[in-house]
Amino acid sequence: MTTPICDFVTEYVLSGKARMHMPGHKGQALHGLEPFDITEIEGAGYLYSDDGIVAESEKNASLLFGTGRTLYSTEGSSLSIKAMLAIAVTALKKDNERPLVLASRNSHKAFVDAACLIDFDVSFISPAAPSPSLCQAFITPQDVRHALKNAERTPLCVYVTSPDYMGNILDIKGISDVCREFKLPLLVDNAHGAYLKFLSVSRHPIDLGADMCCDSAHKTLPVYTGGGYLHISANADSRFFEDPKGIMSLFASTSPSYLIMQSLDVCNRVLSSEFPTLLENALPMVRHAKDELAAMGFELMGDEPMKITILPQSFGYTGDEIAAHLRENDIECEYSDAFSVVLMLSPYTPEKDYGRLLFAMSLLCRRKPVEGLPLLLDAPVRKMSIREAFFSRSEEIPAGQALGRICAKTAVSCQPSIPIALPGEQLTSGLLDALGEYGVETIRAVKA
Numbered sequence: 001m002t003t004p005i006c007d008f009v010t011e012y013v014l015s016g017k018a019r020m021h022m023p024g025h026k027g028q029a030l031h032g033l034e035p036f037d038i039t040e041i042e043g044a045g046y047l048y049s050d051d052g053i054v055a056e057s058e059k060n061a062s063l064l065f066g067t068g069r070t071l072y073s074t075e076g077s078s079l080s081i082k083a084m085l086a087i088a089v090t091a092l093k094k095d096n097e098r099p100l101v102l103a104s105r106n107s108h109k110a111f112v113d114a115a116c117l118i119d120f121d122v123s124f125i126s127p128a129a130p131s132p133s134l135c136q137a138f139i140t141p142q143d144v145r146h147a148l149k150n151a152e153r154t155p156l157c158v159y160v161t162s163p164d165y166m167g168n169i170l171d172i173k174g175i176s177d178v179c180r181e182f183k184l185p186l187l188v189d190n191a192h193g194a195y196l197k198f199l200s201v202s203r204h205p206i207d208l209g210a211d212m213c214c215d216s217a218h219k220t221l222p223v224y225t226g227g228g229y230l231h232i233s234a235n236a237d238s239r240f241f242e243d244p245k246g247i248m249s250l251f252a253s254t255s256p257s258y259l260i261m262q263s264l265d266v267c268n269r270v271l272s273s274e275f276p277t278l279l280e281n282a283l284p285m286v287r288h289a290k291d292e293l294a295a296m297g298f299e300l301m302g303d304e305p306m307k308i309t310i311l312p313q314s315f316g317y318t319g320d321e322i323a324a325h326l327r328e329n330d331i332e333c334e335y336s337d338a339f340s341v342v343l344m345l346s347p348y349t350p351e352k353d354y355g356r357l358l359f360a361m362s363l364l365c366r367r368k369p370v371e372g373l374p375l376l377l378d379a380p381v382r383k384m385s386i387r388e389a390f391f392s393r394s395e396e397i398p399a400g401q402a403l404g405r406i407c408a409k410t411a412v413s414c415q416p417s418i419p420i421a422l423p424g425e426q427l428t429s430g431l432l433d434a435l436g437e438y439g440v441e442t443i444r445a446v447k448a
């Protein structure tokens with residue numbers, strides 16, 4: 001597979017030309033990668049242009065992912081999420097009706113940011129099975145059908161997150177069948193699932209019927225932080241193809257990183273060559289680690305093949321205690337809270353690191369179970385639109401004094417950036433308890 005961006009930049013570096021253009025480091029290797037960090041010079045194309053070497057590289061990615069169109073993002077899924085919602089709303093909005101998106105409550109903050117910027121309303125799908133934590137929403141095709149049948153007005157599209165941060169994968173095929181029944185497009189936050197395309201049988205949302213999805217290439221593929229994709233299915237509404245780049249650029253910097261673009265470019269070559277085999281070889285190592293942890297007595301969660309989520313309370317530890325123990329043993333995890341620890345593996349995880357993990361975990365003795373379950377979020381009470389609340393005058397107040405007030409800015413804990421309270425929602429005691437549990441001490445409330 002060709003690597004047009006890398007080839008161009010390498011040739012430029014070797015040419016030794018005087019760099020009378022941005023950036024200011026002029027290619028001097030102060031940190032190390034500066035020679036390769038260029039800008040839109042002649043021949044380098046532009047991320048938001050439909051031709052040139054970037055567009056050529058994106059075509060390679062589109063071939064690899066089997067999409068109708070793939071766009072690069074140098075600002076992660078956060079940018080792709082805003083772009084895909086704007087593409088859907090632009091194409092599908094109806095005259096004299098506020099756009100509505102039917103979504104899962106565990107949507108990432110970028111989804112709420114999109115609602116603020118694009119000004120759509122959100123109706124949340126209530127799963128029949130209660131969600132045991134903020135990051136999860138066990139949404140089934142039946143839940144989506146129920147929500148669509150009972151919707152107060154027809155949404156423009158359905159939006160779900162799969163895999164979620166904890167490694168749970170939804171039945172995207174089943175959900176997309178329901179969406180098709182109702183003639184609605186399905187948009188998927190697949191930030192954690194780029195690699196699912198390269199399993200021996202793909203579990204990537206586009207192959208399972210999604211119309212658009214975002215992938216954070218950087219989360220699970222060998223790509224620099226910030227590299228991502230926006231995929232549009234070949235079967236998607238033709239209006240989604242009208243001006244996706246123009247729409248994406250609305251939310252993005254005009255100086256996209258060429259280092260990240262080169263990383264996405266070289267990743268195409270890796271995906272078309274060794275990656276599927278490396279993945280195939282890594283899967284049994286993750287499976288083995290999960291089996292060993294279960295045999296030690298640890299409860300596990302999630303069916304994502306490359307993620308290990310431990311629920312250690314029944315073994316006598318909080319997730320944060322396990323993370324601290326792993327840290328003492330020179331292992332840094334992705335995420336922990338009172339209930340869980342999330343470990344992300346990839347085909348590039350050295351084999352010895354699986355042994356280090358299992359050894360460190362084997363040092364822990366079972367203790368009396370830790371009591372306490374994650375708080376379930378109350379059903380939201382909406383008082384204003386998301387955008388109206390976000391752009392209202394607001395004041396920062398201690399969460400303890402916010403009962404009954406209207407949330408102005410999305411309240412999230414730093415990781416995993418899943419909103420606890422959304423702009424425009426009334427702050428109930430349940431929401432305030434949940435804020436406390438995730439260590440959020442202050443909140444911006446709409447000025448009375």
Ligand SMILES: Cc1ncc(COP(=O)(O)O)c(C=O)c1O
Pocket residue numbers: 075076077078079108110161163164165189191192216226228416417
């Ligand atoms: C479920 C989910 N969606 C979207 C994002 C945003 O992705 P990015 O960091 O690539 O912008 C994240 C980030 O952690 C996430 O966990």
